[in-house]
Amino acid sequence: MTTAAHREQEELLRLAREHARNRAPVPPRPAGPAPLSHAQRRMWLMDRLSRAGAAYHVPFATRLRGPLDVAALERALTALVTRHEVLRTRYGQRDGEPYQEVVAPQPVPVTVVDADGDGSRQLAEEAAGRFDLTTGPVLRTLVVRHGPEDHTVLLTLHHIAVDGGSLALLADQLGALYEQVRDGRPLTTEPAPSYLEFARRERDRDSSAVTHWAERLAGARPVPLPRPSTSAGPRRGEGRTLAAPLPPDVMAGLRRTGKAYGATVFTVVLAAAFAALHEITGTDDMVIGCASGQRERGLVGLCVNTLPIRVRWAGARDAGALLPRVRAALLDAQHHRDTPFDLIVERLGDAGRDREGNSLVDVSLDVLGDPPALRLPECTAEPVEIDLEAAKFGLALCLEETTGNGPRCVLRYDRTRLDEQTAHRLLRSFANLLQGMAADPVLPLPYPRVEAILRNRPEVADAVVLPRDGTRPLAYVVPSGTGSPTPDRLLTALRARLEPAAVPLAVTVLDALPRSSDGTVDRSRLPGAAETTAAPVRPLSERVQLVMAAFGEVLGEIPGPDGDFIALGGQSLMAVRLAEDLRARLRLPLTGLDILEHRTPSALAALLDERARQREQSAPARRRSGTRPGTVLVTGATGGVGAFIVRELVARGHPVRALARPDSAHLVHGSDIEVVEGELADPDSLRAAVSGADAVIHAACTFTAPDVDRAAMRALLDGWQHGPFVFVSSIDAYGQPTGTSVAEGAATEEPLSPYGRAKLDCEQMLWTASAEDRGAGCAVRAPIVWGPHPRLRDQLRWGATGSLFQAVQHGGTVPLPDDGWYGTPWVHAAALARAIVACAERQVHGVVNAIGGHIRWAELATELAQLLDTSAEPVRTPGPALPELRRAPHFDAQTLAAHLAEQPGEDWRSTIRAMLGGVVC
Known part of the structure; x- marks a missing residue:
């Protein structure tokens, strides 16, 4: 072995050892062959059948002008392959089934050739060269030298190892490794996620949604593309590419149209594709495939899934009618995007192909930006396009938006599936529709062409x-x-x-x-109009339009009436903002949880309509002149805890002053209750509410705005003059105890959540005020609260137990931690109210716990599965569990034990059944 080769091997071994040291600990891999992901298996089958040719090769070429160090490039490539196992994986076969095997890192050679002419022939031949998946490698490198400081670097990879989304990641990392070698710095091999584990998790993932797909695609057929008049000539899979430039301002116009309909640019382009195909084929029911990424951060591999988007024409005459249908179909597909496309095809069987064997998804669409490029120090980089003249689909439509060349339409087709004349017509139609939809959202679609x-x-x-x-x-x-x-x-x-x-x-x-x-x-008066079934378009109500506008202010784009808040990127904090905005405008009760439960403008407007009717039918809020002796102020009187406290106080004969937001004051029930309006964000209203009260029970909380909660506590304490002050706190104020049992008032242990920190800060304010001899200060630390109340029901579905509830509702495997006791303390709202009122009556000092019991996550998941009638199965796993299911210790509640004693109907199973009694799942 030469000295240089020996040094290369030593460097390779050093990289491998460093890579092993830096890797994050992962559970041991199961014994036996590692399975392929579903998409990989399709690539493997196509390769075995020799039907793919070069269609599934991924050439990545960059023209580099400047000094190129080929030896440094080789070392950087070796480090890159060491980092990513999928780049050094080979694919064997056992008992007729493929498996993947990671092999030890080897040096990656770089072949350098002088350009023959412009070098395009050499690049094309290299990119089309066959891979042997059984032995590997799945990556090879060629450098074409055009001049002393002018090269084209071509990485050719097989699609079984990468997708388009992997290329930018590989380019960035290869550039960084090359720079480290050039600078003489030690090569860093940060641990990368394992594609083998990704494939295993995909195989273990719940596939129950395949039934939804089978129903969604029932009766669908491949798009009937006009075929060439003769089959002689091109072979199947032989592709051709056509392109048409678009005006520079077309992208801005498409974004405006999308915003007008609450849709993304991709949705608008997809609608144009459906319209162009309809004009060419006249087909009213079509399926177009769209790529959906499932990539984990830093993961290189084949992580793309195909979503079959089915749209029925049904008389749409312009973009205003077609866009909502396309958008609804795309949202539905995205909700079920985790189902591997190959499982859908398997479920459809013969129904997934036509008589010629063409796949149901034989037409695809994509919207692409600037292609990635390999950027090396001291070199200018320019992406190089290599046309392999191969087609994965019968037809692929694409809108490219590149910085240098401007937007253009690209059409690639299988020459055995589409005749050339029709391909040119289709490209013109697609380009014209995109320009028209960018200029006019109500652009007429193909039937007006007949006119x-x-x-x-x-x-x-x-x-x-x-x-x-x-x-x-x-x-x-x-x-x-x-x-x-x-x-x-x-x-x-x-x-x-x-x-x-x-x-x-x-x-x-x-x-x-x-x-x-x-x-x-x-x-409607034309002869034969009575035979049509197209439904008239109903104008949107003012409330639906108002809600759509409010969605737009929070999300950045105005959705349609059926736009899904979560699918459009909405999150819990954004839901809170949206609820506050609508509550202020309409003066109707609304919370962020309402937004998550009623996620479209239409559904939310219907909820607000119902609450407006309730307000009109309710008796006006009652305000008494003067304060009765012994009056107890209760904040958050309409909330899930406050409502039970008010009820308990009234039952014991205490005069009650109920503080409620102006929009929900009418929800306070009881003719002898003094109702005052106020909000946590309005300190003056809180000071006015507490004035003259002989006791305070502070039960209101924002849950999401700690600073507002702190300011509200200061305002209430400013107005508090005498009598007991009971603060409904949370066990989150304990932080994360390390022990298995937590006594009342035990020391707080870091870390604290923002919510827990705010509760602890409010308690400290109360102790300071109590020291001034104004009255007894008591903090009742409560866990999860359950009870038959709409707000508590929403908390069950979307709050602290939301991830578990949603996982059970969707069915399939529910991963739970497998070591130690995992569960949660809980308390019934009625029991908590009894304990809180007792603290006010007895003027209890300090911290006390209000714990009704402790329940294991597995027990709760099993009960929810029965009540929701789903196939969910809790499974203890050493792998990642639902993030909220951290270990929880047991909490003591000796002081209030007598008041927390379970009464009939307050066991946790009865409580959960009562909470879900009115839930429509």
Whole structure:
């Protein structure tokens, strides 16, 4: 072995050892062959059948002008392959099934050749060269030298190891490693996520949503692309690429159109693709495939999944009608994006292909930005496109937005699936539709093209087309007086310009078109209109429009009436902001949890309509003149805890002053209750509310705004003059105790959550005020509170137990920690109210706990699965569990034990059943 080779091997071994030291601890891998992910298995099968050719090669080329150190590039590539196991994986076969095996790192050679002409032939031949997946490698490198400081670096990878999203990550890391080698610094090999583990988790993932997909795609067929007239010539998979430039301002226009309909640019482009295909094929029911990434941070590999988007035309005449349908179909697909496409195909069986064997998803769409480039120090980089003349799909449409060349439409097609003339027509139609939709959101779609053809006939003065569900449209014309328009002649003219499915079923000649009072054509009065099933478009109510506008202010884009808050990027804090905004505008009770429960403008507007009716039907808020002796102020009187406290105080004969927000004051029930309006964010209203009260029970909390909670506590303490002050605190104020049992008032242990820190700070304010001899200060630390109240029900579904509830509701495996006691303390709201009122009556000092019991997560998950009637199964796993299910110790509650004693109907199972009694799942 030469000295240089020996040094190279030593460096490789050092990198491997460093990589092993730096890797984060992971559970031991199961014995036996590692499975392939579903997408990898498809790549492997295509390779075994020799049907893929170069279609699944991923060439990544960059033209570099400047000094290139090839030896440094080799060392950087070796370090890169050492870091990412998927780049040094080979694929064997056992008992007819493939498996993947990671091999030890080896030096990565870089071949350097002088350019033959411009070097394009050499690059294309290298990119098309066959891979042997059984032996590997899945990465090879070629450098074409155009001059002393002018090179093209080509990395050719197999799709089984990477997807498009991996290339930018590899480029960034390779550039950083190259720079470290050039600078003489030690190579760093930060641990990278394992694709083997990704594949295993995908295999273990719940696949129950495949039933949803099977129902969604029932009866769908591949898009009927016009085929070439003869099968002689090109072979299957042989591709051709066409491109058409677009005006520079088209992207800004598409964004404006998307914003007007609460849609992304991708949705608008997808709608244009459906419209262009409809114009070419006349098909009213189509499926287009879209890529969906499932990448974990830092993971290199084949992490892309295909989503089949099905849209039915059903008489849509413009973008305003088509966009909401496309958007709804895309949102539905994204909600079920974790189901591997291969499982869907397997479930569909023969129904997933046509007679020629074409896949149901034979048309794809993508929107791409600047391609990645390998950037090395002292070099300028320019991406190089390599056309392998291969097609993965029968047809692939794409909108590219590149910084240097501007936007363009790209169409790639399988020459055995689409004839060349139709391909050019389709590209023009797609480009024209994108430009039209960018300029006018209500751009007419293909059926008006029939109208335009008819109106251009000299014998026709006017024309209109009546779309119909599931069949061809009807056309109507008015004679111009020049010549005689006969239906047969007009149909012949249309057949010469349109695909058969787009030609109207009949053309009817009328003396005049029926018109409405505003002069527009009244299609309902056309002959045959009664046979159509297109539903009239109902105008949106003012409240729906207001909610849509409020969504837009929080999310940055205005959705349609059925836009999903979470699917559009909404989060819990954003839901709180949205609720506060709508509550202030409408003066109706609304919380962030309401937003998460009613996630579309239509659903939320319906909820607000119902609450407006409740307010109108409720008795006006009661305000008494003067304060009765012994009055107890209760903050948060309409909340999940405050409502039970008010009820308990009234039952014991205490005069009650209930503090409620102006929008929810009408929800306080009880004719002898003094109702005052105020908010935690309004300190003056709190000081006014506490004035004259002989006792205070502070039960209100924002949950999400600690500074507001602290300011509210200061305001209440400013106004507190005498009597007991009971603060409803939380066990979160204990932090994260290390012991297995926590006594009342035990020391706080870091770390604290922001919520727990705020509770502890409020307690400290109370102790300071209590020291001034104004009265007894007591903090009742409570855990999760359950009880038959809408706010508590929402907390069960979306609060501290939200992840567990949603996992159970969706069915499948629910991962739970497998060591030690994992669960949560809880208390019934009625029991908590009894304990809090007892603290006020007895003037208890200091910290006390209010714990009703402790429940294991597995028990709760099993009970929820039965009540929700899902197939969820709690499974203890050494791997990642739901993030909220951290270990929780047991908490003592000796002081209040007598008041917390369980009464009939307060056991946890009865309580959960009562909470879910009105839930529609």
